[in-house]
Amino acid sequence: MSTVADIAETQRMALLSISQRMANFEEDLKKSSPGADLSGLQKDFSIFKEHVWSIFSALQLQITELTRSVDIIEMRHRKKFLLLGGVPETPGEKVPEAVATIVQTKLGLTDLRPSSLTVCHRLGAASEGHVRPILFRCADSTLRGLIWKSKTKLKGSPYVVSEFLTRQRQTTFSTARKLFGVTNVWTMDGNINLKLPDGKRRRVFTLEEVVELGAEHGRLLDREDPPASTIRPNSALAQASTRSRRVTKRK
Template sequence: MSQLAEVLSAQKSLEESFMKKMSALEAQIQTAGPAKDTVAKVAEEFRAFRELVISMLGLLRRQIGECSRQLDNIETRSRRKALIFQGIAETAGEDCTNVTLGVINNKLGLNFTKASIKVCHRLGQANSTHHRPILVRFASMDARMSVWRAKTGLRGSKVSVREFLTKLRQSVFGTARQHFGMRSCWTQEGAIFIKAPDGSRHKVTSLDELNPLLSKYPKAQGSSVGKRSPESTGEGLKVARK
């Protein structure tokens, strides 16, 4: 049975127990005897009712968390063929596909054609103060991985390539980098990898998985978070193959 199925089964059981207790409490109030007896019984039933509500709220949190994780996994799979290019100069009336192909072929040494790219467009509203990133969805995983492996060819330039993470995983990645430093965090196929101060390596995809690491490895005072991450230097790919 899946985790979600287990949660739904437990929820149904709690709902039945809740309705049974409420019916019993209503019957006791209607047939109550002396006032002192009634107060004692109501107090006892209230304690049981409170525990039941707390259990149901906890179950609801688990259910929401599980649904959120499953939706995030589905969205991550839908982004597997996509990458984001940052730092490419933006010009009026540009053809994003041709601009991106120029970077891929000239800077990364690949030989892509327009058929290699399924979708290519700028993200966000046009802004005169900065160049918007370009979202590229490749026609195949092979094409995407070829670019990802060759991204070290962008070293020393203003252009960089990163994965198209979901909002949830981007938040986890940002929190991890702030805590462990950019050089110790990278992504690979939608997962976040962390190199802890003791040299151990960890893979996380959610805050629930990251929080224990934040507690286990307190942030060192004066630690630097401005260094380049393995994601941009290519170290993440080497680690993922181990």
């Protein structure tokens, strides 16, 4: 079964191919001998060109809506989880006990016990020089809320509590922080919020929104290629090409 990313890539290749063929067609028209009656051919080409663009515009809109729907569904599941970063990895470690200790001692939430966690493990594959965050889920959603509200108590410590965002939202979140600063961008229930230089607050959903807001306020990424697709007439393809994976099982 094809994924959204596979469909987006197929569309991208088709668009590039058709664009090249149309460019060749136009070039051939320019090279035609003077005096030749090409009015009919030019009209046919114009109709074909508009038809192709309308098809791809419709496809891009569908992919954008599908991608957003999948992202919303996945984030709804991920909202039940939290990530705890900065906990050193040790051989034979007992991860639930480590989480409980930090929550009890650093956040003052003594009600949390290792048995209070229905899911608790390192996220991703182990690699030298990289400390993996811990993904955990509390059996009591109220306790999860208390941990999230108390996370500011970890300031100054090596630990950090964050939400388990989808890949698309994590990319958007990271880019927003690069453009507007760490203290001006935060998440709440999986939603990305930012404070603009003019003091206004905005909730953003896509990478394109962040980049456009950055441009409006003179904040540009320090890179040559834009993070969003520049294919026209619709750049929604960039959103569709972002893969979101649900990673809730130990690897």
